Amino acid sequence: MPELPEVETMCRGIAPVVGGKIQQLTLCDLPLKPIRLVPDLAKLKQRIEGKTIEGISRKGKRVVLSLSSDNLLVIEPRMTGLLLVSDPPNESHLRLKFKLKNAGAKELLYWDRRGLGGVTLFTSEEFQQHFDRTLGPDALTVSLKELTQRFQKSSREIKVALLDQKAIAGIGNLYAAEILHLSKIHPRRVCQTITKAEWKCLYQAMQGILTEAILYEGSTLSDGTYRNALNKNGSYQNHHRVYAKAGEICPLCKKAEIERIVQAQRSTFFCGKCQK
DNA sequence: CATATGTCCTGAGAGC
DNA sequence: TGCTCTCAGGACATAT
Numbered sequence: 518m519p520e521l522p523e524v525e526t527m528c529r530g531i532a533p534v535v536g537g538k539i540q541q542l543t544l545c546d547l548p549l550k551p552i553r554l555v556p557d558l559a560k561l562k563q564r565i566e567g568k569t570i571e572g573i574s575r576k577g578k579r580v581v582l583s584l585s586s587d588n589l590l591v592i593e594p595r596m597t598g599l600l601l602v603s604d605p606p607n608e609s610h611l612r613l614k615f616k617l618k619n620a621g622a623k624e625l626l627y628w629d630r631r632g633l634g635g636v637t638l639f640t641s642e643e644f645q646q647h648f649d650r651t652l653g654p655d656a657l658t659v660s661l662k663e664l665t666q667r668f669q670k671s672s673r674e675i676k677v678a679l680l681d682q683k684a685i686a687g688i689g690n691l692y693a694a695e696i697l698h699l700s701k702i703h704p705r706r707v708c709q710t711i712t713k714a715e716w717k718c719l720y721q722a723m724q725g726i727l728t729e730a731i732l733y734e735g736s737t738l739s740d741g742t743y744r745n746a747l748n749k750n751g752s753y754q755n756h757h758r759v760y761a762k763a764g765e766i767c768p769l770c771k772k773a774e775i776e777r778i779v780q781a782q783r784s785t786f787f788c789g790k791c792q793k
Numbered sequence: 794c795a796t797a798t799g800t801c802c803t804g805a806g807a808g809c
Numbered sequence: 810t811g812c813t814c815t816c817a818g819g820a821c822a823t824a825t
Contacts, residue, residue, distance in 0.1 A: 518817080518818060518819075519819090520819090549802090549803080550801095550802070550803095578819075578820095593819085593820080594819090595802095595818085595819045595820070596802080596803095596817075596818060596819060597802090597803080610803085629802095630802090630803060630804075631801090631802045631803045631804080631817090632801090632802055632803070633801065633802050633803090633818090633819070633820085634819090651820090651821090671795085671796090672795085672796080673795090673796070673797095677796090677797095680818090680819085681796095682819085682820075689818075689819070690817090690818060690819085691818095738817090739805095740804080740805070740817080781797080781798085782798080782799090782818085783817090783818060784816095784817085784818090795825105796824105796825085797823105797824080797825075798822100798823085798824075798825095799821105799822090799823085799824095800820105800821090800822085800823100801819105801820100801821095803817100804816105804817100805815105805816090805817095806814105806815090806816090807813105807814085807815080807816105808812105808813090808814085808815105809811105809812090809813090
């Protein structure tokens, strides 16, 4: 499940494509439902073939390739999407190939096991409008003041609010659990009840966890789906404190068992002794 | 406006 | 062994 640290790792890993000219875009013919392309393949080919990839950036959990045509190609990996500059985990879920010329990589691949991800091409104007409307500030660069302002009046539970990309972009189910555990805030706490000191603690935990996870190149969970751009595992899964650890002893208090609850149809893991 | 819920998709694993 | 069922969760459409 690529969240901010995995997508950031992806962006860094595909750096060799910068400067490359897209010679050909190919949609792989698979016995699977094709991934979502906007516009459709024919129009997309027309608009990007022959253009150069001038830069790579990240907006929350999305990868943004800026092209020489002043268009922006946005890749959304969602649950199982990967961008690669090496052989993919297998051929059966390889979705797109971008053949490149004059770059450090011969091709850029998009692989997606479940196929929930997609690719959208925007003009720079459309891009600005779209992201202003759908994404809040990035979790890695937001200020404490803005974070507090955006959350403190909400009647939602903090865990649920952290997953809302319009509120803050980049946090997903895994990192929400890890951040709340480190900041010792119970996932069911309603935002309105969280104190100023706790927001500061949450903010620092968020910066700390995300930075640490990027250092370890993200988390490859037990299903093995997430890989970096060279098809190698991340290693932050070896440093998780609570995620998917129900029944294990909390690494902080070393007494209570990690619990699992469901919020907004997603699993939440936490320590009932440490998190209040 | 804010918040809540159903849906999409595939493969892994459980249970029988 | 092979079937059915459940689960994983990011983002969007639709409903409240």
